[in-house]
Amino acid sequence: MRGRTFIISGPSGVGKSTVLKALMEQRDKLYFSVSATTRSPRTGEVDGVHYHFLDEETFQNWISHDEFLEYAEYVGNFYGTPKRFVDEAMDRGEDVILDIEVQGALQVTEKRPDTVRIFLAPPSWEELERRLIQRGTDDPQRIHRRLQRAREEILTANTYDYVVINDCVEQAVKELDAIITAEHCRPSQQLMRLN
Amino acid sequence: MRGRTFIISGPSGVGKSTVLKALMEQRDKLYFSVSATTRSPRTGEVDGVHYHFLDEETFQNWISHDEFLEYAEYVGNFYGTPKRFVDEAMDRGEDVILDIEVQGALQVTEKRPDTVRIFLAPPSWEELERRLIQRGTDDPQRIHRRLQRAREEILTANTYDYVVINDCVEQAVKELDAIITAEHCRPSQQLMRLN
Numbered sequence: 001m002r003g004r005t006f007i008i009s010g011p012s013g014v015g016k017s018t019v020l021k022a023l024m025e026q027r028d029k030l031y032f033s034v035s036a037t038t039r040s041p042r043t044g045e046v047d048g049v050h051y052h053f054l055d056e057e058t059f060q061n062w063i064s065h066d067e068f069l070e071y072a073e074y075v076g077n078f079y080g081t082p083k084r085f086v087d088e089a090m091d092r093g094e095d096v097i098l099d100i101e102v103q104g105a106l107q108v109t110e111k112r113p114d115t116v117r118i119f120l121a122p123p124s125w126e127e128l129e130r131r132l133i134q135r136g137t138d139d140p141q142r143i144h145r146r147l148q149r150a151r152e153e154i155l156t157a158n159t160y161d162y163v164v165i166n167d168c169v170e171q172a173v174k175e176l177d178a179i180i181t182a183e184h185c186r187p188s189q190q191l192m193r194l195n
Numbered sequence: 196m197r198g199r200t201f202i203i204s205g206p207s208g209v210g211k212s213t214v215l216k217a218l219m220e221q222r223d224k225l226y227f228s229v230s231a232t233t234r235s236p237r238t239g240e241v242d243g244v245h246y247h248f249l250d251e252e253t254f255q256n257w258i259s260h261d262e263f264l265e266y267a268e269y270v271g272n273f274y275g276t277p278k279r280f281v282d283e284a285m286d287r288g289e290d291v292i293l294d295i296e297v298q299g300a301l302q303v304t305e306k307r308p309d310t311v312r313i314f315l316a317p318p319s320w321e322e323l324e325r326r327l328i329q330r331g332t333d334d335p336q337r338i339h340r341r342l343q344r345a346r347e348e349i350l351t352a353n354t355y356d357y358v359v360i361n362d363c364v365e366q367a368v369k370e371l372d373a374i375i376t377a378e379h380c381r382p383s384q385q386l387m388r389l390n
Contacts, residue, residue: 121385154386162377163385178376182357185370190316190358191349 001193003029003090004183005112007098007105008176010120011150013132015166019120020099022173027180031089033098036062039077052082070100070107081108095180102156116183118176119157122150123167196388198224198285199378200307202293202300203371205315206345208327210361214315215292217368222375226284228293231257234272247277265295265302276303290375297351311378313371314355317345318362 010016024030036052038059047053054062059078062068071080081104086096098108098115108115122128128150132143157163162179166172184190205211219225231247233254242248249257254273257263266275276299281291293303293310303310317323323345327338352358357374361367379385 118380119382123388158382158386160382162380163382164380165385165388175376175380178373179380181370181373182377185313185357185359185374187314187353187355187358190360191353193318193360 001093001184001189003031003093003095004180004189005086005090005096005098005108005115006180006183007100007108007115007117008120009100009102009105009117009153009160010166011122011128011153012146013128013135013150014120014122015131015169015172016099016120019166019169019172019176020097022169023097023176026173027177029094031085031092031094031096033081033086033089033096035079036068036082037077037079039079069098069111070104072104102153105160116162116179117160118162118164118179119154119160120172121154121157121163121165123165125151196288196379196384198226198288198290199375199384200281200285200291200293200303200310201375201378202295202303202310202312203315204295204297204300204312204348204355205361206317206323206348207341208323208330208345209315209317210326210364210367211294211315214361214364214367214371215294217364218371219292221368222372224289225375226280226287226289226291228276228281228284228291230274231263231277232272232274234274264293264306265299267299297348300355311357311374312355313357313359313374314349314352315367316349316352316358316360318360320346 008016008020020032024032034048034052036054036059038054038056041047041053045051062082063071067083068080069083069086071078081098081100089096100108105117109117125147129143129147132138132146138146164172164175203211203215215227219227229243229247231249231254233249233251236242236248240246254275257277258266262278263275264278264281266273276293276295284291295303300312304312320342324338324342327333327341333341359367359370
């Protein structure tokens with residue numbers, strides 16, 4: 001059976017990496033999509049693992065050949081989701097996880113309406129703020145901006161197919177797992193098995 | 196959180212009772228809807244457990260007061276799904292399972308579009324025939340009619356939200372369980388929790 005593609009969006013600080021790491025450990029046949037970027041590798045970053053590192057000419061070439069499911073420019077660098085690796089994984093029968101934000105999710109959905117979109121939400125605004133402070137990577141002003149952006153993003157959450165609230169990691173992973181299982185029970189996937 | 200309603204349809208012999216019994220044992224907060232009927236109780240049948248036994252006047256009265264989610268006449272008797280018990284269960288936060296066939300499912304969906312419809316399908320036609328023979332309740336002619344009807348019903352399966360193939364009971368129950376969990380992650384259910 002061919003795999004399906006799942007977009008996971010969610011505000012900074014919601015705990016997406018932790019939840020996705022636990023999901024990948026728990027569930028078989030999941031492929032975590034690696035983005036392409038024109039920015040330089042940081043120390044320790046491996047090509048094909050953390051990113052596919054491309055020079056700008058190659059990236060533009062891929063854009064003109066419609067090789068991206070979505071792409072965007074961010075502080076002078078390009079970031080995008082290459083179609084090829086996603087399609088290869090689905091052909092192998094693996095489900096694909098795309099960790100992309102709201103704007104990218106819209107681009108993917110336009111190209112591939114059968115993509116399943118999941119929004120990972122915090123249990124409360126207070127808890128999101130607490131997590132951002134605890135992470136210790138941002139100063140108060142930056143945390144304030146992140147919270148404002150989170151409030152904007154959550155307004156789009158009702159356009160997603162599912163909303164998973166990350167109150168407890170174990171429960172959030174259980175719900176993501178259930179969503180993937182359920183989406184494999186769509187008639188279009190199942191009825192081709194019965195002749 | 197308010198419960199949701201799930202319709203399970205499927206051809207005779209597919210193993211619906213076995214699967215639903217296992218699901219009810221495994222999952223909490225599930226209410227199995229009991230139908231109302233005008234037919235007389237058989238030996239051992241208990242009012243309110245196997246059916247709500249109504250006289251014809253009461254049944255007609257309930258129809259005129261729009262008290263049924265769906266109803267039908269079958270060989271001289273009426274059968275229907277009373278709204279009241281379904282709504283009471285959902286208000287208690289329980290999910291409701293309606294074991295009804297294709298025509299009834301259409302009636303319910305028209306009244307309540309947020310009802311989730313699941314079609315339980317056999318792994319193959321040969322296997323469905325084998326199960327009907329093994330059950331030993333029908334003569335060959337009746338089995339032939341049941342198989343023909345199953346082929347008609349399966350044509351409507353692609354209008355359902357989900358199709359679960361009952362190849363192995365444990366897997367079918369796992370998929371039903373996942374579908375119920377996933378449907379509780381719909382934005383309309385989740386976003387009211389986040390203010």
